[in-house]
Amino acid sequence: MNAPVSPAETLRSALATLLDGLPPKRAAQAVERLIAHYRGATPTDAPILRDRADVAAYAAYRMPATFEAVRAALGAFADAVPGWVPKSHVDVGGGTGAATWAVSATWSGGRSVTVLDWAEPALALGREIAAANPALQRAGWRRARIGKDLGLDDTDLVTVSYVLNELTEADRAALVDAAASAARAVVIVEAGTPGGYARIIEARDRLIAAGFHIAAPCPHSAACPIVPGEDWCHFSARVSRSSLHRRVKSGSLAYEDEKFSYVAATRLPVAPAASRVVRRPQIRKGQVLMELCEPDERLSRTTVTKRHGDLYKAARDADWGDAWPPHAQEP
Template structure:
């Protein structure tokens, strides 16, 4: 379960107080519909939309980015970023996530075109324990082929590409690969999100970057047509979230696709678990991605490996 930092949770609650629940619920519904049919145009169209995004989507994008960056940190254990550029930063989910994983971050810059989104994100950031989040620079700007900012140790592009035309997606990925030591792209875990991630992965590999996560290799993706590589991050639902989304469960599973590349040496795992492990009496079956797609049976007689497989989860490295 990936939980928001306590001070972000409290700041979100405080900032929701200025909005009527009925209006937030309507905006949340409209946002869901817009994100299902991305149209390369702004999805957030009012202050209420921004608040509804922060209440219903930001915890999930925070969880997805946290899960993805955690895997990259495991592959590049010496990485100690000082600077982060967050492209299409929204209300700041990726700066909160990155600073929780790499407290070494000192200087954060977000590029965001929408002033209402920036104001909301800054309101949340003011409550952060990490000084870099409190003092982040929010640049009100459209994402262009040349982002005209200094290079950064970490560049995050989370849940943004769908709002841009394909040629602009390619341009921002290329610019990021040339200006960032590590580039993290996170998208919804849908066939379309995966397709955007796969295109970005090709550009990153074409520019000579190493893949830190999730792929253990830089060869072609071995998934057969019709399947899409995605992962799942579990997060608790707040009472407000349950009411806005008319949801019953006390948790939410955010599905996401991602690719994280680096210009420094990376040590990705031999393989990665691509589905929930299936457990039967004395036997765990893992679906693994290495250069190819594999099914591995780990039985009780494998001792420690069996114990590890029983504790392993979808998205984890293996062994």
């Protein structure tokens, strides 16, 4: 019997098919323009993706990385709220729908799905790509301005990925408030930069003020212990590249690391991580050095050595962003 194809593999295949009909030179030009935009700091409420070529280039350039970042955030959220499965999902500013693919990879089963975006070409292409994913074939794709006039129906889960950077401060606040009013759970992902982290903290504060509990990445719902301007909280997701993906991105490696910041919050009871690994563990001879965010609102450094037995083995396998210590073990 053939093993089932994962959503990640299905998405890569769909994107490869999508790029087959797009001249590489045109795709590269569109990617360069999009990179220039996303590196800028000027918010806009105008559609960035102008036509199918733009959207196809964007999908090849961003969808695999967005999918992996959102899937990592959702995985941490699911660990903190075990047994809960969303029955409805609204992806705000979802474009071609990478977050909807990540949700289907995190929780099996059917659910109602709605993608909201202001770029009609992105919605059209997202609908086309989603035909390859059985969990998304009945999804709704709706044009909407993302900002202060956004209205959201009640839903279990709202995702907002790589959207806040495109909004004014007032529209960011309105979007987070609308999500908090409509959803039982909200997951927001931004670029893993100081600016992306600042936007995540801003959203985190608003969600807590609205009565939400932080499920991940923080082990608490109190103030972040990071001093603004001195550091920022971010994580990394490994992204596999197809040959077509490498060509469009002018890359030679078979993978890339997507840096992202996120917050996952809910009105449900949560069991957050005892602590969170906030930097890549350093493996030395006979010891592992780990930097942790602790439940008592502080950052700490700990060293796990061979004398810790099974915990040392777990530390050698621990990755950046993981909960610590592993379930059912104590340091």
